[in-house]
Amino acid sequence: MADRVPIQIKRLPHGHGLELPAYATEGAAGMDVLAAENMILRPGIPHAVATGFAVGIPDGYEIQVRPRSGLALKHGITVPNTPGTVDSDYRGEVKVILINHSQDNFQIQRGDRIAQLIVSPVTLAEWEEVTELPETERGKGGFGSTGGYASL
Numbered sequence: 001m002a003d004r005v006p007i008q009i010k011r012l013p014h015g016h017g018l019e020l021p022a023y024a025t026e027g028a029a030g031m032d033v034l035a036a037e038n039m040i041l042r043p044g045i046p047h048a049v050a051t052g053f054a055v056g057i058p059d060g061y062e063i064q065v066r067p068r069s070g071l072a073l074k075h076g077i078t079v080p081n082t083p084g085t086v087d088s089d090y091r092g093e094v095k096v097i098l099i100n101h102s103q104d105n106f107q108i109q110r111g112d113r114i115a116q117l118i119v120s121p122v123t124l125a126e127w128e129e130v131t132e133l134p135e136t137e138r139g140k141g142g143f144g145s146t147g148g149y150a151s152l
């Protein structure tokens with residue numbers, strides 16, 4: 001098993017009694033994270049769902065908040081800011097922003113596994129400002145410039 005990154009986690013009052021985020025299988029990349037509140041996700045209205053904990057991520061790492069495919073496929077529930085970014089210097093409650101792209105209200109129950117958390121190394125940039133960039137074949141092409149769409 002790959003080395004694991006030790007991350008401090010502090011339960012908040014409304015998080016007591018909830019399982020901590022956990023890997024559902026041996027090879028899981030993400031830890032399923034549980035809702036710490038009951039609420040109804042109405043179509044089209046994003047909500048930052050409480051998780052009931054705060055974390056102390058070591059320098060050099062982040063936690064990414066990503067949707068669960070089952071919720072996306074079966075209920076149109078996703079994370080609008082995916083991947084959400086939990087910075088290593090953040091000490092507030094971790095929240096999971098969810099949005100309901102279906103036509104129906106969706107009930108979130110406390111204890112539901114509503115998203116997954118991925119611990120990821122962070123590479124920081126240091127700008128080197130230049131007046132010209134090295135030429136490339138792609139150049140300024142973007143946004144469908146390589147084709148592959150029937151309608152473009």
Ligand SMILES: O=c1ccn([C@H]2C[C@H](O)[C@@H](COP(=O)(O)OP(=O)(O)OP(=O)(O)O)O2)c(=O)[nH]1
Nearest residue numbers: 065081084085086087088090093094095096097
């Ligand atoms: O899905 C998310 C995204 C962010 N956060 C928390 C942790 C993160 O460190 C902080 C800031 O996130 P981000 O940088 O995405 O938000 P911002 O709009 O840039 O706010 P800020 O100015 O506070 O950085 O909010 C979450 O709890 N869940």
Ligand SMILES: [Mg+2]
Nearest residue numbers: 085086087090
């Ligand atoms: Mg930010």
